[in-house]
Amino acid sequence: MSYVGIVLISHSNKVAEGIKDIIRQVIKEVPIEIAGGTDENDIGTSIDKIQLAIDRANDGNGVLLFYDIGSAKMNAEVALEMTGIDNIKIIEAPLLEGAYVAAVESGMGKDIENVYSALMKEFG
Amino acid sequence: MGLQVTEAVEWMKRINEKIHINKEYLTSLDQPIGDGDHGINMARGFQEVSNKITMENYENVAELLKDVAMTLMSKVGGASGPLFGTAFLKMSLVAKGSDTINHDNITRMLEEAVNGVKQRGKAVEGEKTLIDVWSPMVEYFKRVDRFKAGEIAGEAKKAMENTKDIMATKGRAAYFKEKSIGHIDPGAATSFYMFEALSEVIKAGEK
Numbered sequence: 268m269s270y271v272g273i274v275l276i277s278h279s280n281k282v283a284e285g286i287k288d289i290i291r292q293v294i295k296e297v298p299i300e301i302a303g304g305t306d307e308n309d310i311g312t313s314i315d316k317i318q319l320a321i322d323r324a325n326d327g328n329g330v331l332l333f334y335d336i337g338s339a340k341m342n343a344e345v346a347l348e349m350t351g352i353d354n355i356k357i358i359e360a361p362l363l364e365g366a367y368v369a370a371v372e373s374g375m376g377k378d379i380e381n382v383y384s385a386l387m388k389e390f391g
Numbered sequence: 392m393g394l395q396v397t398e399a400v401e402w403m404k405r406i407n408e409k410i411h412i413n414k415e416y417l418t419s420l421d422q423p424i425g426d427g428d429h430g431i432n433m434a435r436g437f438q439e440v441s442n443k444i445t446m447e448n449y450e451n452v453a454e455l456l457k458d459v460a461m462t463l464m465s466k467v468g469g470a471s472g473p474l475f476g477t478a479f480l481k482m483s484l485v486a487k488g489s490d491t492i493n494h495d496n497i498t499r500m501l502e503e504a505v506n507g508v509k510q511r512g513k514a515v516e517g518e519k520t521l522i523d524v525w526s527p528m529v530e531y532f533k534r535v536d537r538f539k540a541g542e543i544a545g546e547a548k549k550a551m552e553n554t555k556d557i558m559a560t561k562g563r564a565a566y567f568k569e570k571s572i573g574h575i576d577p578g579a580a581t582s583f584y585m586f587e588a589l590s591e592v593i594k595a596g597e598k
Contacts, residue, residue, distance in 0.1 A: 310426075311432070311468030313468070337426075337469065344473075345464060
């Protein structure tokens with residue numbers, strides 16, 4: 268079975284890893300990829316890392332992107348425009364709480380539209 | 392007077408030099424109202440730009456500006472990467488098909504750059520961002536009918552200094568609300584160096 272993928276974009280690689288750990292305690296199957304920090308692993312975000320994470324997280328059911336502050340959203344938008352994959356959405360929700368809800372919903376086998384509407388119901 | 396590939400390369404190298412010389416200053420502007428990494432980020436980005444364009448042989452200015460844009464987007468790290476990257480990308484799109492960048496097409500290039508940055512950053516004039524330098528510069532270029540090297544840097548400097556009195560409502564500085572008043576916006580300062588470098592390149596071409 269394949270699922271809607273999740274990408275965690277944070278200024279800090281540790282933050283992204285930590286959030287993934289929290290979700291993985293509960294949800295094992297859903298693809299979760301992280302894009303934390305710059306290419307040099309400094310504080311910041313990287314379009315290249317985000318693109319790579321999107322490619323890895325996508326197994327054909329689309330990808331939801333979660334981000335933290337500042338440049339994270341803009342870089343997510345640029346990466347999204349560059350990938351050429353249709354089924355991607357940037358989600359306006361707190362990084363941890365949003366990704367957690369998305370992982371649970373995706374783990375139930377819901378499609379991207381249904382996971383999205385569950386998120387909007389919770390955070391919209 | 393127009394800019395061709397050689398002059399555009401020179402423009403980028405001068406921007407790189409200015410940002411390196413003023414790296415500490417730019418960072419000091421970013422410390423009270425931001426995350427204090429503007430100078431470091433921009434210096435890293437423009438060093439990569441300088442390395443990249445030195446290795447390549449460009450046939451036209453559009454190709455050069457596109458490489459500048461892509462390098463800034465992937466190497467800067469902060470919000471300045473996608474913002475300045477978008478500015479140069481839009482300029483590259485307008486420059487496509489022109490061998491020489493003259494006063495008319497640079498005006499259109501800058502106008503598209505501002506539109507792109509506004510869209511990317513979801514910001515407008517008066518929010519204490521780089522737009523507050525770029526947008527007045529578009530207006531300036533529209534007012535005059537040819538390059539006046541002596542004026543460009545001064546106009547940009549004035550616009551940069553005006554950001555001091557603005558309260559930030561976009562970017563990291565917006566978290567500081569009224570405390571952001573009294574500080575020059577770092578992105579505006581970097582933008583000033585870009586226009587100052589442009590005016591120097593134009594001046595050198597007039598001789």
